[in-house]
Amino acid sequence: MRIVNVQLPERAYPIFIGKGTRRQLANLVHELGAGTRVAVIADQQVADLHLERAIEGLETSPTVMPFPAGESSKSLSQVERLYGELANARIARLDLIVTLGGGVAGDLGGFVAATWMRGVRFVQMPTTLLAAIDASIGGKTGVNHSAGKNLIGAFHQPMAVLVDLDFLETLQQRDYLAGLAESIKHAVVRDQALLEWHERHADEIVAREPEVLQELIARNCAIKAEVVARDEREENLRMILNHGHTIGHALEHLLSYELRHGECVGLGMIVENELARLRDMLADETAERVAELIERLGLPTRLPRALAAEEVAAACRLDKKLRRGAVHFILLKALGVPERVADISDDEIAAALRVVQPL
Ligand SMILES: NC(=O)c1ccc[n+]([C@@H]2O[C@H](COP(=O)([O-])OP(=O)(O)OC[C@H]3O[C@@H](n4cnc5c(N)ncnc54)[C@H](O)[C@@H]3O)[C@@H](O)[C@H]2O)c1
Ligand SMILES: [Zn+2]
Structure with missing residues (x-):
């Protein structure tokens, strides 16, 4: 224990x-x-x-x-x-x-x-x-x-x-895999060693090997606990946990009958990394590395059906309608280095969304 x-x-x-x-x-x-x-x-x-x-x-x-x-x-x-x-x-x-x-x-x-x-x-x-x-x-x-x-x-x-x-143990495999998206998110915003650990143990993670699962949960709880302890009321640091979620929530809103929350967060991380890459904020290799891990852990890397970019951009705004101000994205500058960005244009969303549109 x-x-x-x-x-x-x-x-x-x-x-x-x-x-x-x-x-x-x-x-x-x-x-x-x-x-x-x-x-x-x-x-x-x-x-x-x-x-x-x-x-x-x-x-x-x-x-x-x-x-x-x-x-x-x-x-x-x-x-x-x-x-x-x-x-x-x-x-x-x-x-x-x-x-x-x-x-x-x-x-x-x-x-x-x-x-x-x-x-x-x-x-x-x-x-x-x-x-x-x-x-x-x-x-x-x-x-x-x-x-x-x-x-x-x-x-x-x-x-x-x-x-x-x-x-x-009785959790369906698809629900289990969806949960892993939050684990990848914790790793990329806060703990590069955890990202490497996911890569080393990807097969055991997917197979739900008990010791690996216990380790995965403990390491994730430690990250979430540390972030919450520093910012209980989400005034500042806790926002980094929204990485992948601005796009993720928009996709969830548009596809909630087809995809799980975690699946949308996985896709959201891929799109948000593409947003950062297109701005020359994030290295190509890092974006690729995260997308590869998402795929290895059995999460979708493409949408189940094509979505119009305007619809996705509008859905991003919907989430913020009731909270003052612009739509925020937590983008990566590098592994472990998230940054809040508020000036993403609809054109940028359209360009980045292409990486997850169905082939
Ligand atoms: N409070 C927070 O900080 C926070 C953070 C993230 C998500 N959430 C919320 O969490 C909710 C999503 O949680 P979820 O994905 O766990 O969904 P859920 O609670 O609906 O569970 C998903 C499904 O799995 C079934 N299930 C649960 N445990 C099972 C088990 N051990 N074996 C078999 N079936 C099982 C449930 O009956 C349900 O059908 C959303 O409402 C979201 O807003 C809250
Ligand atoms: Zn989430």
Whole structure:
């Protein structure tokens, strides 16, 4: 088992990574004291597979609150329904909420925990790779609104994150590979040695070799934890984690029924590196090297169908419509050297998009 600490200015919390880390939950509840009630907000699909093991060893049985799998559960109506269940179970300030599932469970359950009685303690049990290395760390929680994704939210840090590799085993290969895009992103913006490590272990990573997987998750958690610790509220440094995401979100908006978030981020990194290359900001070899790794890790390097450049440029702006100012890109100058760029033109987007258009 590996432990990575998230060292926030006010307090710290641990991320446990390994097979069987779910058993830490009983210890945590025990430490909170007798009489602590536990509510588990769980993705229904994940609960069917793993709930029994997730709560094994708890002294008193928790109240389980399943929600339907999928992004559409990140809604205020789901939040409202869960508040009702918390009221019925008499969950109060000093009790504990556990979230079980992927990023949707963490964002929805975390938001409920952040707002119920002005904030209840919570523990994340992420069960997708994306949630384990990204969404469950950093305290961003929230739900969607018809005006856009993640518009309603709160910062609320968990007490602990338990990444149990036993749960990740049932994750579909395509979802697993999609999660790897965030790992490549962490490596290129922050840790060149991690990029080299991905290249050396690419086959074992794709094969989900347990020791390599544990190492991959621990190294990613350390990067995300370090960035979040320095900039909890995303005023500055944390923005580097948006590399690949300005284009990625635009593609996701246009292709959400065809591609996963991580697949869009992989394509987004390729396009954004091309933007940087065309400006002579980034060396050709580096752009090629990242694209090659994306391909070796089984992620798409071309769009499933051609997209009009104007549509993509418009979708980039859509994301920023509600946030003041220009569209920002986090482009690479070199490995480990991201830079914020705000003056990308539609013509540049059109030129860069060509590298991912279908052949
Ligand atoms: N808060 C943050 O900082 C942050 C960061 C990145 C992404 N997110 C959010 O995360 C969400 C995406 O997360 P996701 O990709 O984990 O999606 P998800 O939670 O919808 O999970 C994807 C699918 O996998 C299934 N699943 C989950 N774990 C499984 C397992 N172990 N075995 C089998 N099936 C399993 C789920 O039922 C679901 O159908 C988005 O809503 C995004 O906005 C949040
Ligand atoms: Zn992402």
